[in-house]
Amino acid sequence: MQHIASLWRRLQYRFDNLVSRSTPALIGWLTLACFAAVVPVSVVLVWTDRRPPSTFSGRLEAVWVSVGQTLKIGGAVGSPLYVLASILLALVALLFVSALVSLITTGINQRILELRMGHSAVLEARHTVVLGWSDPVFSVIAELVTANSNQRRSTVTVLASKDKAEMEEEIGARLRATGTTNIVCRNGCTTDPAVLARVSPQTAKAILVLPPDGDDGDAHVVKTLLALNALTPETGDAIVVAAVHDAHNHLTATLAAGPRGRVLAIDDIIARLVVQTARQPGLSLVYEELLDFAGDEFYTVLAPALVGRTFGEALLAFSHSSVVGLLRADGIALNPNPGTTITASDRIIVITQDDDTAVVADAACCIDEEAIVTANPRPPTAQRLLMLGWNRRGPLILDQLALYLTAPTRLDVVALGDEPALGGTYDAAGAPQHLDVTFHSADTTDPRVLGRLDVLSYDSVIVIGDTGHASPPPFVTAQAPEADDRTLVTLLHLRAIEEATHQEIPLTTEMSDDRNRLLAPVRAGADFIVSGRLISLLMTQISESPYLADLFDELFRAEGNELYLKPACDYVRAGEEVTFATVVASARRRHECALGYRLRAQAATGPTYGVRINPDKRQPVRFTPDDWVIVLAES
Known part of the structure; x- marks a missing residue:
């Protein structure tokens, strides 16, 4: 046998030499x-x-x-x-x-x-172009599919430095059905103008630039925006929506995007929403409903019948839509004075199910004046807050928290790393006097640490991905991959504390990957700020309606109008059956726009967890002292 094997190998060797000749x-x-x-x-x-x-x-x-x-x-x-x-x-x-x-x-x-x-050119018009490949791409495509569900045919083109077959396979695995939307994938570098031409951005209606994973994500976004300008220097009607991680890179990306671009600063937006949600539990669910195309969202409509009437009258002029502002020639006016007169050039900003469901149908006749109550503003109270974890968004969260606080507040930050290093990332000298920040070096995944903290004594607990350090140098955006893993372990121990004490911890959690939210061991209806999904929802909404960039910018700022969850008993009598039109009328007296409510009894029941956006103003509802009204107000 050895002789036969040796002979076979020699024959193979000679054949290989033969084939390799000229x-x-x-x-x-x-x-x-x-x-x-x-x-x-x-x-x-x-x-x-x-x-x-x-x-x-x-x-x-x-x-x-x-x-x-x-x-x-x-x-x-x-x-x-x-x-x-x-x-x-x-x-x-x-x-x-x-x-x-x-x-x-x-x-x-x-x-x-x-x-x-994926090197062939795309011959499409009025399509949506997605540049870059990262986890939010799946949420972006899913939302675009939902937004285009009422169209006979639409196209979404994805260009990224990834194998075309792999992209199509991953999209098919994450999105079971795309309806009337055709998904086209192309391979190539998004920073090369010649390669960008493959997806025909000149004829697109919207272009979304996603920040890729990696240390140079923001720099890649800036170069992609410059490549777009080099390919299409003339201003077209396509809206360009981009996102960068570090707020320091926002101005650079905005300059690169040009006049037709809208750039989102991911870390800044997430920090604002974390603070707003920590102050108002349940607010993340409201934003999820408003940003998701599957529910009610923002639209603008022309209403000739309301020209010459006041904004206060318009609040009750749509029984199935919630009026929140005006789109005027000089920009967005959210929650203007109720006495503001509506002109012929104004478009009314409403929250409604679709762009054709905002129909004028007066609901003023459904108001029960006897059920309206007038509550005095609640005085600010001192608070104790706890933040578990520390990353590049930590200083931004503290800065935003300082803008909102009006009463003495103590904040304890517990995270990896030594206390001087953690404290050195936050300018305590420039902070308001009523915000007292103390840093503690400890491992939040250790149950003994959480036991010593007496978590239940805090008014609110914020959990963020713990990397033990603050913002990296410019254009470096990567976050430690184990940050979400540490967050899950911390949440597991907090859940154990809730079950052992039979008490609820007012919890706000920040994560990077939406898939990890499904693994989170927390009670149903808990507040989650998932950066990847939230930014993809924002980008998709703005790509469909460019004016929403200014609208969301105001909603996320400490100044101006914001969304609030306020006690329902401050607006109508608790325990009595009232129409939502009565709630809207009560909010109007306080110069607020009521757009929904949250019922405490359903707070743990999915999928809405008690949140009802844009209810029928003619339908009755009975509130308890523990329920909330969702309003748009200045404070």
């Missing part, structure tokens, strides 16, 4: 091999034929005909010159046919390879 030598050996196989077989066929030629020369002639037909060189018989001429013509024909087949096959293979690699 093309003429390879052709010669293949020709000899063909003749060595065809001639003996042809001889056998002729000599074993039922009626072989009677003469030896006749049999040799028959062998030649068989060889010629088999090798496609004619096999003609006659004079030697005639035979040579026929062989030459056959070889010339064979050469040209082989070359032609080879060229056609090569061209087809190259085209197929080009298509599979």
Whole structure:
């Protein structure tokens, strides 16, 4: 057996050497091999034929005909010159046919390879272009599919430095159905203008630039925006929406985006929402409902019937839509004075199910004046807050918290790293006097640490991904991959504390990956700020309605109008059945826009967890002292 194996290996070795030689030598050996196989077989066929030629020369002639037909060189018989001429013509024909087949096959293979690699150009108009590949891309595509569900045909084109087949496979795995939306993937570098031309951004209606994963995510976004400007220097009607992680890079990206661009600062927005939600439990659920295309969202409508009437009257002019502001020639006016007159050029900003569901239907007749109460503003109270974890968003959260506080507040920050290093990332000297921040170095995944903290004594607990350090240098945006893992472990111990004490911890959690939220061991209806999903929802909303960039900017700021969850008993009598029109009328007296409510009894029941946005103003509802009204107000 060893001898046979050795012989086989030697034959393989000689064959490999033969194949590796020059093309003429390879052709010669293949020709000899063909003749060595065809001639003996042809001889056998002729000599074993039922009626072989009677003469030896006749049999040799028959062998030649068989060889010629088999090798496609004619096999003609006659004079030697005639035979040579026929062989030459056959070889010339064979050469040209082989070359032609080879060229056609090569061209087809190259085209197929080009298509599979995603290098072909897209010929679409009024489509949406998504540039970049990161986890939020799935939420972006899913929301675009939902937004386009009422259109007969729409296209979303994705360009990223990733294999086309892999992109299509991952999208297919995460999105089971795309409805009327066609998803087209192309491979290439988004910072190369020549490659950008493949997705035809010149004819697109919207372009979304996603920050890729990695340390140079923000720099990549800026270069992509510059490449877009180089490809389409003239201003078109396509809205460009981009996102950067570090707020320090926001101005740079805005300059690169140009006048048609809108750039979101992810860390800044997340920090604002974390603080707003920590102050008002349940607010994250409200934003989730408003930003998700599957529910009610912001639209603008023309209402000729309301021209000349006041904004206060418009609040009750739509029974199935909630009025929150005006879109005027000079910009957005959220929650303007109720006495503001609506002009012919104004568009009314409403929260409604779709752009065709905002129909004027007066609900003023459903107001129960007797049920309206007038409550005095509640005085600010001192608070104790606890933050578990520390990352690059930590200083931003503390800065935003200082803007909102009006009463003495103590904040304890517990995170990895030494206390001087943690404290050095926050400018305590510039903070307001009523915010007292203390840093503690400890591992929040250790149950003994949480036990010593007496978590239940705090008014609110904020859990963020703990990396033990603050903001990295400019253009470096990566967060430690284990940050969400540490958050899950911390939440597990907090859940154990709730179950052991039978008390609820007012908890706000910040995560990076939406998939980890499904694993979070917290009670149903808890507040989550998932940066990836939230930013993808914002980008999609703005890409469909550009004016929303200014609207959300005001909602997320400490100044101006914001969303609040206020006690329902401050607006109407608790325990009595009232229409939501009565709640809207009560809020109007306080210069507020009521747009929904949250019922305490349903706070742990999905999928809405008691949140009802844009209810029918004519339908009755009974509030308890523990329920909330969702309003748009300045304070």
